[in-house]
Amino acid sequence: MTTLYLTEHFASDDYQRLDGYKRQGGYEAAKRALGEMEPAAVIELLQAAGLQGRGGAGFSTGLKWSFMPEDSEGPKYLVCNADESEPGSFKDRILMERGPHQVLEGILIAAFAIGAEKTFLYIRGEYAEPARILEQAIEEAYAKKVLGKNVLGTGFRHDVVLQRGAGAYICGEETGLLESLEGKKGQPRKKPPYPAQHGAFGRPTTVNNVETFCHVPHIVNRGADWFRGIGTEKSPGSTLFGVSGHVVRPGLFELPLGTPLDEIVFEHAGGIHDGLRVKGVIPGGLSMPVLPANQLDVPMANESLRERGTMLGTGGVIVMDETTCMVRVACVVTYFFRDESCGQCTQCREGTGWMHKIVERIERGAGKPGDLELLLDVAAKMEGQTICAFSDAAAWPVQGLLRHFREDFEAHIREARCPFLESFDL
């Protein structure tokens, strides 16, 4: 049984183009869903398949679609979240560059299921090349009547608008994205109301990640049982693991959910460079707590990672070898979150700055007794209190680093210096 489906045809020269995509069976799923199925049946299929959103939170896609009101007057919208702001994550970029029509086909099926007349495809400003490729694909789709008044001859009408962001991490958070889309400062909204009631321009809106859309045509083509046959019972399907850091072969690997982390690091990514040993691995993008070397035997699925105190996030696997100073890592992480906080909530605005200040002085050799308790206290107070989950995402990596690598922090305070020979610069 092949588990490769998202990236199966990425090596074909013309897969980026509409004709090439169709040659591999592209748009057959959209034709079937839009032409032969009821919207409710598409939602049921997604629920039966158990697809979990691939944007970081792992929420059920079918359930999210079912939240959209059926009987509202006026427009409903779909948003494709292509902000990909999580450091360590680069899967959406490759999906858009290599298979832009796969993204569009997933969008069409989702739009039909929720009754949306328009999709806003919100892409981060730095992604100039994927934006160019998507623009070309959208143009082709309009020219060949895959988008517009009568999609694929099914009578369904749908428009896709590409919107480029200006590059802020918080514009990946769904309500920050909506504010930015509306031309305002990217600041998350208080929930409720949720986007399904009050989303883009005050209309019912569903927001999904690029990769989430890419799974949809395959589920329509091959069914819920096929999808459930890949991955784990609770986390079905394949996903894209983006491996970076101190490995021999960094890259993107499509593998079933539940693939052990050590298999990803040591087999698929070729192991640690220069014969060094691994020290720690961040499994799901920078916001997720790190795992130490002796805990890499964990299946990469939401449920099993949660048992180890971390999460799958966006599947961005960041590998660090034994020469890595974990205080320096904490410095980089806190610097990033301090800079990217939108500043609306006190716990987040002040907490991120405070954490960075403490970590930075420990790294400099000016740490004081009690600093680690203070750091943990600040991090604890940042959790679960704020408008959006950014504040939690800033606290978790620091808590993880202290949980597993406290010795690094203590050595800095005890010796009043960084004990690592070469620390990398900020």
Ligand SMILES: Cc1cc2nc3c(=O)[nH]c(=O)nc-3n(C[C@H](O)[C@H](O)[C@H](O)COP(=O)(O)O)c2cc1C
């Ligand atoms: C601080 C923050 C940043 C986020 N950045 C992204 C992002 O860049 N891309 C993304 O798809 N989801 C991101 N999310 C998650 C979105 O809010 C949302 O849950 C997701 O787009 C829903 O798609 P899914 O259900 O298909 O996973 C972020 C969430 C938070 C709290």
Ligand code: SF4
């Ligand atoms: S938690 Fe942080 S990023 Fe989110 S709304 Fe509050 S201040 Fe802004």
